[in-house]
Amino acid sequence: MDDRRRASPEAWAEDARLRFEALYERQASWDVPFAQPAIVELAARGLIRGTVLDAGCGSGENALHLAGLGFDVWGVDVAPSAVARARESARRRGLPAARFLVGDALSLEVLGMEFGTVVDSGLFHALTDAEREAYVEALARATRPGGLLHILCFSDRQPGDDGPRRISDAELRTAFVRGWTVRSIEPARFRTNIHGPEGAAAWLATVERTARSRESGDSGG
Numbered sequence: 758m759d760d761r762r763r764a765s766p767e768a769w770a771e772d773a774r775l776r777f778e779a780l781y782e783r784q785a786s787w788d789v790p791f792a793q794p795a796i797v798e799l800a801a802r803g804l805i806r807g808t809v810l811d812a813g814c815g816s817g818e819n820a821l822h823l824a825g826l827g828f829d830v831w832g833v834d835v836a837p838s839a840v841a842r843a844r845e846s847a848r849r850r851g852l853p854a855a856r857f858l859v860g861d862a863l864s865l866e867v868l869g870m871e872f873g874t875v876v877d878s879g880l881f882h883a884l885t886d887a888e889r890e891a892y893v894e895a896l897a898r899a900t901r902p903g904g905l906l907h908i909l910c911f912s913d914r915q916p917g918d919d920g921p922r923r924i925s926d927a928e929l930r931t932a933f934v935r936g937w938t939v940r941s942i943e944p945a946r947f948r949t950n951i952h953g954p955e956g957a958a959a960w961l962a963t964v965e966r967t968a969r970s971r972e973s974g975d976s977g978g
């Protein structure tokens with residue numbers, strides 16, 4: 758893990774909060790007023806199970822879609838203004854099963870919960886390598902064995918360098934080599950406000966939690 762974050766996770770989370778709040782103040786490129794079609798399709802394919810965590814939920818459209826289908830959903834995001842909007846949308850749409858918290862997805866242990874499904878639409882690709890390592894460890898503690906993690910992220914097939922880091926199939930496989938089984942990594946689209954109606958080239962990775970976290974004494978493998 759990155760030394761700066763290890764020294765002070767709170768100061769690090771505050772930096773992330775300021776960075777993302779500033780992006781939400783201008784119209785953030787990812788902040789579309791509908792659930793990502795790739796996430797909608799996951800639910801239609803029966804790949805959402807149990808209580809759901811939406812990590813880096815933003816203004817909550819994915820979580821709200823899943824709550825509308827009857828799932829209990831917890832959305833966590835470091836940006837308070839996005840969480841406030843998500844809560845307001847849940848209230849207006851009459852979806853009490855969608856709950857939203859301001860929090861750091863790299864410190865999920867504070868929730869004290871285990872989830873059957875974790876959805877990540879755009880968080881993994883927003884993290885540095887060191888943050889990603891801490892995030893995968895946090896996910897391991899928060900996902901029950903047999904639980905599914907779905908990551909929708911920009912792919913290295915997306916030309917140009919506008920927007921977030923591009924992620925390769927190999928990077929996804931490397932991140933989940935211990936304690937997880939990669940079920941599939943499929944080409945998908947990530948809808949944004951700037952990449953036209955088709956959206957940007959993305960990967961939709963589905964990874965299954967296969968072992969308890971290293972902290973519980975398991976070798977994770």
Ligand SMILES: C[S@@+](CC[C@H](N)C(=O)[O-])C[C@H]1O[C@@H](n2cnc3c(N)ncnc32)[C@H](O)[C@@H]1O
Pocket residue numbers: 773777778787788789793812813814815816817819833834835836839860861862863877878879880883
């Ligand atoms: C690309 S946006 C995607 C938002 C939302 N999932 C969507 O699809 O619209 C990434 C989100 O991750 C949040 N984020 C970044 N770092 C975070 C962290 N450490 N913990 C929780 N949320 C974080 C940002 O505030 C932002 O809302």
